[in-house]
Amino acid sequence: MGIPSCRALTIARAAGQEAGALAEHLLLYPSGISPERWPLAAPVCAHAASAVPHTPVLLLHGLFDNRAVFSRMRRSLNSHGWEHLHALNYNPVTVDLREAAALFGRHVLHTREVYGGERVAVVGHSLGGLIARYYVQRLGGDEHVHTLVTLATPHEGTWGAHLLHPLPISRQLLPGSSVFQELSAPAVGCTTRFVVFRGEHDPLILPQRSSELRHPDLWAENVLVLGSGHVTLPVHRTVITQVREVLTEPQVSTADGQIRLTA
Numbered sequence: 001m002g003i004p005s006c007r008a009l010t011i012a013r014a015a016g017q018e019a020g021a022l023a024e025h026l027l028l029y030p031s032g033i034s035p036e037r038w039p040l041a042a043p044v045c046a047h048a049a050s051a052v053p054h055t056p057v058l059l060l061h062g063l064f065d066n067r068a069v070f071s072r073m074r075r076s077l078n079s080h081g082w083e084h085l086h087a088l089n090y091n092p093v094t095v096d097l098r099e100a101a102a103l104f105g106r107h108v109l110h111t112r113e114v115y116g117g118e119r120v121a122v123v124g125h126s127l128g129g130l131i132a133r134y135y136v137q138r139l140g141g142d143e144h145v146h147t148l149v150t151l152a153t154p155h156e157g158t159w160g161a162h163l164l165h166p167l168p169i170s171r172q173l174l175p176g177s178s179v180f181q182e183l184s185a186p187a188v189g190c191t192t193r194f195v196v197f198r199g200e201h202d203p204l205i206l207p208q209r210s211s212e213l214r215h216p217d218l219w220a221e222n223v224l225v226l227g228s229g230h231v232t233l234p235v236h237r238t239v240i241t242q243v244r245e246v247l248t249e250p251q252v253s254t255a256d257g258q259i260r261l262t263a
Helices: 003-032 067-079 097-114 127-138 159-164 178-183 237-248
Strands: 057-060 085-088 120-125 145-151 193-199 219-225 258-261
Touching: 003 067, 057 067, 057 097, 057 127, 067 085, 067 120, 067 237, 085 097, 097 120, 097 127, 120 127, 127 145, 127 178, 145 237, 193 237, 219 237
Parallel strands: 057 085, 057 120, 120 145, 145 193, 193 219, 219 258
Antiparallel strands: none
């Protein structure tokens, strides 16, 4: 079989996985419409809040979505001992990324207060990853977030945002927008560790290299998930395993900051 045929087969397989992940998510979507109870109650577990077995983790979904997108990942984390795990909902048609980041920051501060000052980790899918990055990088959130994992996030924008017209946020998601100009500004001293998972065949991020995080002042590891798309990443078994490992201890990246991950 020639190289073009192999590539076509790979793309077709990725499209099939994407369709399956989307179908699963549509079934789960109604279960994530109602938000989790907020503000959080103080921990009722036997150990003290200041001695949590795993760092608190906040999960942040993407545009037009809700917390149900993390159902499979959440079950996995719960089964491996993460007790302090919370999936947030925000307006699924958010119109301003900066406002969403400021609101997210209030949730982060409340979470730290509940868990005795423990810094938190964040996992964000698509726009959720960008909202969390803006908070960390531009609103001082690195003081409160030790690790930010992003899944299929357009770190340099996407021309696919034209499809969102006339939503106001579509302008903010275009490459070169004022939001991305801010994010490209110096971020000297940012202490948050970024781990960026991106799909090899992501139909929503154009060009696909825009899903990489490339900034000279940020500690970022880019992980290319071969054969994967956009909706697939939050339910991808190997990605979920890698996310658990990232949240447990630091991971050494390759010399060029790139990691390639297969199923």
